[in-house]
Amino acid sequence: MDTTNQNAVYYDPQRDVSVPGPTQSVTNSEPHVVQSANSYVPCLTSVQHDYNAAQHPNYYYNYRQAENDSSVQVVVQSPGAAYQPLASFQNSGSYVCPASNTYYNAGTHQMAPGYATSSYYYYHQNNALADGSSVNNHAQSYQSYTPDIAQSSNSLPTSSVHYQQHYNQWPYYYDQSAQTLGGLAVAGSTTSITKAAVVGSDYVHPSDQPPPPGTTSWKTDFDNSASPTAQAPGIQGYQNQYAPKATVAPVFQNQYVNNTAGISTFQNQYASSEYRHSSANYNQLPLSIQADQQNTCHLHGSSSNVSSANHVSENSRAPGQDSVTSNVHMVNKLHIQTNPQIAPGLPIGTPKVDKSNLEADSSSKPAYVCVSMPKNDLKAVAVQGGSEAVMQVTGSFPVSLRTYVERSLARCKDDAQRTAIRRMLKEIITKATADGTLHTKNWDIEPLFTLPEIATGTNMTGTGNDSSPFSFPSSRRSPSRRTKSRWEPVPEEKVANNVEFPKQSAKSNICSSLEPTKRTSNSWHLSKFVPSCQSPLSQFSQRSTKKQRTGGGASLTENGNVSSDSVKEQDLTKYYVSSITIANSPEEKKRREHRSMRFERRQGSSSKSGSSLQDEDATANIYTRRALSLLLNRSNGDGAGCGLAVEDLDWDTLTIKGTCQEIEKEYLRLTKAPNPAEVRPEHVLEKALHMVETSKKNYLYKCDQLKSIRQDLVVQRIQNELTVKVYETHARLAIQSGDVPEYNQCQSQLKRLYRGGIKGCNIEFSAYNLLCVMLHYISKRDLLSSMASLPKEAKKDATVKHALEVRSAVSSGNYVLFFKLYKAAPNLNSCLMDLYVERMRFEAIKCMSKAYRPTVPVRYAAHVLGFVGIDEVREANGADGLEECKKWLRAHGAVLSVDNNGELQIDTKVSSTSLHMPEPENAVSHGDTSLAVNDFLSRAS
């Protein structure tokens, strides 16, 4: 079918090549998965039945592998979706991993992953539904799951086993993400409602509503009409919702018709403006988000199921939810239409629909509709703001039109002009829609109309407008994405930020589309901070990028998001938030934009597939225009200083003498030339160092202060004893608080400084270096080279000697010696050894349980493993160390027994098979606990 072709375009292998991350993860599972990732379409169309058997296992496998890993799940799940016709609604909504969904939206509607996901969750909700209770918690649903599946998927009896497994896993997974998902699912249905509203209304209404950022006229409409519907019902049950539903179905058709301007079928529309659709979907998002807070009503035929999803907090957590919602929406649509087919229980029918949204609409009646009702949530409100932005007019316009509109609006200098232009645009579009030229017209070459006021047509960067053309509701984004960011500690603050945004975003034009933004944001933040999601994200993002490129205007918007970020450096109340703020600061944004632009341009030129020449041209235009605007922005915008990208700076000319007299200064990563007024001269830095040394505040504060001192030293090119002292101080503090990354930074700087002949405690630090290299086992070669580079006199130093002894104890596995040295460690050696103690103990207990028979007294183990005798004070209490040892042994699976004399012994024979490393309690999916937000918060407070 057509679908295949289109899909093929989207999944163009070339594009996929650029997505190494996801591919890898996928590879693990099985050929199926791989296929779906790379070339989704072929798989689906050809092997629908087969999927059940083969893919479910895969699915399971993937699932386990990365519980949070959305990409894997998605891929695997897609087959699943096909099987279960019913599931599709809620699944889509429920899909937790926002990122993948987001991408999906941005790129193509047909993305398999999105569907898959939907199905995945769907299981959940199905169960809930099956229970027959109007409101089910997801948690409940697990047990019943298996039967459900069997029912829903007629063709999958064999796969039931697999499902079961899945389910077992679910509870866990669910806890984490399910709620979010549920909310999303709801959103999908809501979306449809929204659509109905939208359909009725004109595309572009002049809207004066300030709060919704980036909201264009129809959004407003949308809000007024749709949101009431959605929200008001609350949890009333499905009947209410049902009603909207009924209307919705027809509405869909209508809307599409409108959009396509005379093209009645889905396929056609997609063909003409696939991209647009996705954006259209976005429009629905807001509603869905509102709605999704609460309960989902699942209406299937005559029976209705209600599953409740709680969302509130999740919204903020899951970045790109909005986009997800939109995806859901898409899915929903398809389902509705296809359901008639599916209803009979034909698995085949569903897959088709799911996989190829394009094809879908052969049957236009909705078999079942899922509706979700929103509860009121504080957060929901915040979300809503963002989502509204999403709903912008983008609707189903061709890309070129959007670009056109953007171009027009970009020329506006102030709000008045913009309003005027908007009105004109509206007329033009309405006209085009009326005479059917909306999609046929070449908007790229359409002349721009003159601005109402002559004003400054050339300068697109007005005072407040700078970012508006591209501004996309940053508020929306920030809650979701930011929360995941590495150092972002305080979600509440984010919300606050969001609220502030609307002002800006309100100015944003119709043109700014959400999708790209999301993509950018996701790829940027998520990939960085949520390793587990990374691969999927990147995959999707890549795809979406490509698609956008094809679409021309899309890419523009995407960049726009970044710029829209412009959060003036507000909310710096807490010093540790500074990094975030930087990310938001206009300069940074511009730089990023700049970078991504370069990247895009390269990519764009190289990608030849699928995009028409015109589009490419359009894209190119956009780029140049964008670059221009960037320049203008820079010169006009921030008064902070010149806007050169850091890499363009000539540091020689920028060596400055600071004049700042403040002793305390927050660290802020420079993205521009340093301002002498903000840089402290050397004598002030000395005071600052002293202040830090004597400060009673926590490590985070000190670390921040030291970093700012280091920065000031660097920008003034001060390299002397003070520099060494600062780095040494910082390194010591870092060791004491176990901050290895920071320590490594200092160590490498110190190495360089010592080599430059500056005096310091270089012997002490060579010992630390030795320990660090050894204990963290970077590589044998590093160890060798750092040993070989030890100067003769250093080897006589007690600290270095100790370090060398520790090394040999570790390499020979002599745990007794190790813990002896641990007790006698000079300087900060013990802090570094701390990092290795757990490993050494486990190694030792393994060794002991293999070598000793029949038993080893716990008291002895506590002695040689350093549980007793380290801390003199504790020693006085006596039993403490022993008790701790007992606890440790039990936690690691050792079997203890009491012998005839009442002495506690380790039963070595039994223990040797039962020893294990306990799951770290504070484990995080990305493997680095220090990156966990909670951990960060606890350290910060």
Next chain:
Amino acid sequence: MAAYLSMGEAHRRIGDYLSRVVNAISSSDGAALASLISVSSAPGSTPLSDALAAFPDFPRLAGDRFPHLADLLIPLLRSIHSHSLQRFSDAYSSFEKAASAFLQEFRNWETPWAMEAMHTVALEIRLLAEKADRELATTGKNPDKLQAAGSFLMKVFGALAVKGPKRIGALYVTCQLFKIYFRLGTVNLCRSVIRSIETARNFDFEDFPVKDKVTYMYYTGRLEVFNENFLVADQKLTYALMHCNPQSESNLRRILKFLVPVKLSIGVLPKRTLLERYNLLEYADVVTSLKRGDLRLLRQALDRHEDQFLKSGVYLVLEKLELQVYQRLVKKIHIIQRQKEPAKAHQIKLDVVVKALKWLEIDMDVDEVECIMACLIYKNLIKGYFAHKSKVLVLSKQDPFPKLNGKPV
């Protein structure tokens, strides 16, 4: 330096050299070309370098005469000139330009006739870079030329790692790269090259020239020593040893320098004659200590040659032999005890071991020795168990001291 040279003579010599280079290229004579472009092997003063000194306008001469090869010839002459003046850094920079131009040409030549010249370029650029770095280091500048040479050679490798007859030359460049990386201490960079050599379809390892294969195996074997993959290291180094030219004693020695410790760690001891023949006596004491179970001797040997072992990177390997020495020691005690007290031959009191170590002037308390015994059992060097209560090491009746038999500890 240059005796007086008339302008005309200088002009003639330079012209002669240039035309020989151009002729070699046009007649596809790789060997002749190779000899013409080897810069670093030339002595301080050659007829050509004298002529260059006497005729400072040589770049224009080259440019005028052979404009199509000016990119190659001008920097080449400059490099020769700078080299004769001992300005190695300049010589390197010019040579790199010439080499880039040559690589460009080389890519366009269909047949690998210039392979020999390409190899000369690869060798020369490394040698020049080393000289240049030495010069830069003494003048207190940043010695970064070898690194630059490394990245240039990666480009060469890219040009050679293609389908077709040129691929045969890739291993030589790889070996030059290895040399650079080992010299720079950035051995992790070797990985990408190795990967493309070992996984790429267009390479069949057996097709490469033997000398390159030996060098390659030597370096990859050394890498495996770093990674403590002793079995693989053994395999690679043995290959290198077997295929190395038996006349080349120094190369054999180099290989043995790593092969001996690897063999030791899998329980194979060399004969003393071998060590003597290849002047590897720094290992003699280590071997003796393994035979005797003399821990003190091992530690002394390690101490004495510490710098050497650290530099070559075998220190950690040799250090790991300690456990084998302990094993030997316990075995000796066991043998003595069997003679004295056959009934309790399999029960070794911890005190005895402690006493033996004291005797070796090794100061270890009972706990530590107990720990060592536990480690020996844990690592399968001793079969048996340790009874903590009675502080007795109970040996298995069957094969209490299993041989390593080619398995690393």
